[in-house]
Amino acid sequence: xxxxxxxxxxxxxxxxxxxxxxxxxxxxxxxxxxxxxxxxxxxxxxxxxxxxxxxxxxxxxxxxxxxxxxxxxxxxxxxxxxxxxxxxxxxxxxxxxxxxxxxxxxxxxxxxxxxxxxxxxxxxxxxxxxxxxxxxxxxxxxxxxxxxxxxxxxxxxxxxxxxxxxxxxxxxxxxxxxxxxxxxxxxxxxxxxxxxxxxxxxxxxxxxxxxxxxxxxxxxxxxxxxxxxxxxxxxxxxxxxxxxxxxxxxxxxxxxxxxxxxxxxxx
Numbered sequence: 001x002x003x004x005x006x007x008x009x010x011x012x013x014x015x016x017x018x019x020x021x022x023x024x025x026x027x028x029x030x031x032x033x034x035x036x037x038x039x040x041x042x043x044x045x046x047x048x049x050x051x052x053x054x055x056x057x058x059x060x061x062x063x064x065x066x067x068x069x070x071x072x073x074x075x076x077x078x079x080x081x082x083x084x085x086x087x088x089x090x091x092x093x094x095x096x097x098x099x100x101x102x103x104x105x106x107x108x109x110x111x112x113x114x115x116x117x118x119x120x121x122x123x124x125x126x127x128x129x130x131x132x133x134x135x136x137x138x139x140x141x142x143x144x145x146x147x148x149x150x151x152x153x154x155x156x157x158x159x160x161x162x163x164x165x166x167x168x169x170x171x172x173x174x175x176x177x178x179x180x181x182x183x184x185x186x187x188x189x190x191x192x193x194x195x196x197x198x199x200x201x202x203x204x205x206x207x208x209x210x211x212x213x214x215x216x217x218x219x220x221x222x223x224x225x226x227x228x229x230x231x232x233x234x235x236x237x238x239x240x241x242x243x244x245x246x247x248x249x250x251x252x253x254x255x256x257x258x259x260x261x262x263x264x265x266x267x
Contacts (some may be wrong), residue, residue: 005034006056012207012266013041013051014216015200021057026066027118030236032092039096043103049266050207050214052199053126054099054110061109064117064140070212089149093118097151100110100125101222104215106206110199113193114174117142121150124159127218128206131186137175139168157182158225210248211266216240 005050006017016038018025027035042051055061065088098106109126117140121215139156142147148156148169157165160183168175180186190198206214210261216239224232243249248264255262 002030002034004028004031007038009042009045009048011204012047013052013200013202013204014045014048014050015052015054016042018053018055020057021055021079022061024060025055025062025119026059026065026068027062027092028066028069029088029171031066032088032096032127036092036096036231039099039103043099043105049105049211050203051100051103051105051107052110052203053107053122054196054199056113058084058113058132058134060113061135062119062122063114064119067144078258079157090197093121093150095253097121097125100217101151101155103219106203106209106218108199108206108212110134110195110203111137112134112195115129118150121148121152121155124155125151128187128202129185130195130202131177131180131189132192132195133177133181133189134192135177135195137180137185139172141172142170143172164228171245210243210246210252210264212246212248213243216243219220 008015042048046098077085107126109129110122111131116138118136155266177189181189223235250260
């Protein structure tokens with residue numbers, strides 16, 4: 001793993017930290033490759049039961065594409081005619097978002113500062129966002145004559161509604177933490193000094209929870225967004241049958257009867 005992305009697993013929680021604070025955690029190629037591999041590792045590791053995605057520093061979660069590197073790559077493309085620069089969407093952004101949104105375990109984003117462009121997209125791909133009161137969000141894409149990527153055209157309308165999403169995409173602006181909470185982008189807003197501790201607290205609580213049930217919930221919500229009520233009811237039946245046969249469900253029921261706190265095994 002590159003130094004630009006830190007990866008640690010402890011007690012079922014994988015913590016992935018973007019680590020370019022001097023560049024506001026902008027995404028150069030090295031960082032995108034390292035982040036893609038870290039997220040894939042967390043998704044594939046059975047010992048990981050929840051993921052915390054956060055960033056170093058206090059100014060930015062991630063401001064998206066590293067435009068300084070991007071300019072150089074665009075110049076090289078023009079000179080060679082290769083047109084490879086924008087392949088980053090296919091090679092990096094898409095796999096990162098698929099892994100974050102699709103992994104069978106909950107993902108928490110601890111948003112410590114500005115989340116713009118693909119940084120906003122990665123935060124939206126998480127299941128829950130804990131946001132510092134000094135943080136902000138910005139779609140940014142139209143501001144540099146680009147369309148949406150990193151899943152934003154799919155995730156943002158589902159969070160804020162298609163009308164508001166179109167407004168935010170056509171007219172990029174900073175969305176401060178309180179407005180983000182009101183729009184449903186932020187799950188909770190906390191003082192900046194408490195962000196890391198609170199985000200880790202939320203992620204660890206999920207890591208100790210019923211992992212298979214969380215995976216089924218993620219699958220059910222994603223399925224319901226693109227299927228009819230009748231189809232979704234069938235999917236709920238399938239997923240509930242699966243969850244009901246898990247060890248964790250038996251543990252939960254017994255703990256309820258005994259008036260005890262359940263200790264889940266994640267299976």
